[in-house]
Amino acid sequence: MANDEVVNGVSERGGHPVEQKLMRQWSMRIKAYAERLLTGLDKVDWTDSIKDQQRNWIGRSQGASVHFKVDGFEGKTIEVFTTRPDTIYGVSFMVLAPEHPYVDEITTNEYRVAVEQYKKEASLKSERDRQADVKNISGQFTGAYAIHPFSGEKVPVWIGDYVLASYGTGAVMAVPCGDQRDWDFAKHFNIEIRNIFKDIDISEAAYAEKDAVITGSDFLNDLPAKEAIKRAIEEIEKRGIGKGKVQYRLRDAVFSRQRYWGEPFPVYYKGETPYLVDDAHLPITLPEIDKYLPTEDGEPPLARADKASWNYSQGDRMEYNTMPGWAGSSWYFLRYMDPHNENEFVAKDKVEYWQNVDLYIGGSEHATGHLLYARFWTKFLFDMGYIPFDEPFQKMINQGMILGRSSFVFRLKFSYKGEEKFIFVSKNRMDNKSFASELSKLYPDSSLEYVLDFTPIHADISLVDNDVLDIEAFKKWRPDFADAEFILEDNGTYVCGHEVEKMSKSKYNVQTPDELVEKFGADTLRMYEMFLGPLEQSKPWDTKGINGVHNFLRKFWRLFHDKDGNVSLSNEAPTKDNLKTLHKTIKKVEDDLDRFSFNTGVSNFMICVNELTDQKCNNREILEQLTILLSPYAPHIAEELWVKLGHQPGTILQASFPTFNAEYLVEAAHAYPVSFNGKMRFKLELPTSFSKEEVEKAVLADAQSQKWLEGGQPKKVIVVPGKIVNVVL
RNA sequence: GCGGAUGUGGUGAAAUUGGUAGACACGCUAGACUUAGGAUCUAGUGCCGCGAGGCGUGGGGGUUCGACUCCCUCCAUCCGCACCA
Known part of the structure; x- marks a missing residue:
């Protein structure tokens, strides 16, 4: 189920409980292309907006990885990634993601219960919830200490959910004076904030700019931050405790879907081990199945097919997942060059002739999806020697979207004699809050209560004319509205609200051009x-x-x-x-x-x-x-x-x-617009053969000029031949 | 918070290299015609003013003979990203 189909932990449509489940998925190693996906943007003619979105998505950051030994655990080190190795002497604690694999091992008995409790709380929150909940600082000390690789000091190790398991190594060296999140965490838990910036006040907030001079940091003292970064990396590498490193935010892309309609994988299994089907047996086509639904035990629809319904099968079973939409969308343009070729996806001479797409007109909503995947795919095929270019779309124009005008009815929820009821309130009655008297007339009972809880619901625009709802048609439109009740305007109509949105079936605002x-x-x-x-x-x-x-x-x-x-x-x-x-x-x-x-x-x-x-x-x-x-x-x-x-x-x-x-188009005369102090006053038709001087003379001699000159002499006359005349007074 | 884009009449918009702001179209006003057609034609239509004229491209400032266009600054709207160490 897609994330937006899940509302409050239940499915939006049927209200069924949704549980998270670990699944084995195929994925594509797009991360391996992160750097080239970044640099390749320089050679395509795309909008800055899309390029920036992709750069942002790839999220390159340069820094160093550093290993911190764990006190009392011989040979065990916590690896962190940092963009500020220059601040390493400012480290006063470390934070691991709650899911970090070392947590259980290094937690001392004294803190085990609290750590378990914190891990459990964190695991109940999805990654989305965590991001939505940035303000709440939470964490737990593990009882363990790391050894500072330079100073040899003991540094407490915490866990905290502001550290993401999925980025970097899932662990950070916390430098509260230089990072606001670390600063907030230190303040909250009363951990030491060590200032290693010369003449910088960090009593109110961390100082994240890279323009400070380092102090209290041994060999880095008196170096400006940017130089200190280089120096620190040298030293880290020299001592063998880490190395300079580039980290990307981009994650590998999941390449399987648990649905029927998609390309089947040419993969079979012997036990748990997947094998590729031999080329001679391709293509694998979708088998017929009885229902396009998952199996009882949650396997994808293809698990319904028995061996005989596959056009080819081997081993214990075929792969049940199918490929995602971006499998085809990443390279279909190549197939267009040679659609009937039975032996290869495109013949070499054809792709050499056509090259990449000259102009791609498409929507910007695919910036970090299709448009990134297609670039990745193209680079891979280039590396494999199948195609002679490594960017798919040379120039791109992002056409705007034609939006729809949606109509809304407003559903008021209230309770009556302990029962939950709904009524649709016309827009103006809702806006000026005059619906209440009407409601108590319809439900004449002192126990009536209502909550000011209006839910705007999309009404099909075909039921609405000039914002007025066709009530009878609306009742027939959906069975759950058959007995709907309304509070109408004084003139007896129901007035809808409206909003400009993307055209979409789910918003009932689609206009077809057929008519x-x-x-x-x-x-x-x-x-x-x-x-x-x-x-x-x-x-x-x-x-x-x-x-x-x-x-x-x-x-x-x-x-x-x-x-x-x-x-x-x-x-x-x-x-x-x-x-x-x-x-x-x-x-x-x-x-x-x-x-x-x-x-x-x-x-x-x-x-x-x-x-x-x-x-x-x-x-x-x-x-x-x-x-x-x-x-x-x-x-x-x-x-x-x-x-x-x-x-x-x-x-x-x-x-x-x-x-x-x-x-x-050659003209013998030009109607010169004549301006005085930049304001156009009249036009004067003059031969195009006139020189600047002749034009100036003719303009000043013209009767219409006298009015504006008021007998005086112009300071300056600007003549742009064939264009304009400007007289400066 | 960061990044990107947009802001011009009643409406959609145009002005391509700093050179007549509002082309073209919708709508509106008045009129003509008629085989009454989602017709056609004529005139008008940025705002204020009887007029001369003044004002006018989100606001303020600047550069320039001249700014929708360039620079600074602020505001509004939309889109994307957002604990990325």
């Missing part, structure tokens, strides 16, 4: 989605403006037809204005395509069609070029008009893309 396609056609929908705004931006789905795009396509269509709807095209040479409009559009649309600015691309088409309409242009040559230009945006209408233009048989897909010719 719009029916009404306006797929071209309109396609262009409207582009027109909504920049590709990377998320926004709620709102069809208010779709008419504008639809009208544009109608207007475009009208250019080809007379008012009776018959095709009417002129075969004469296009006018200068026609050509100017067309070529301006070619240029802009091309530029917009290059920078993935589809919304401005659409508006450039609109401008073009508006201009051609004003020019009453029905010129075949112009319209033919424009149709080709539009075809990636509105493929259906373009294809249809292509036929009307007389290209049959054939498809517009085979037409060559229009080429921009700058000659048509």
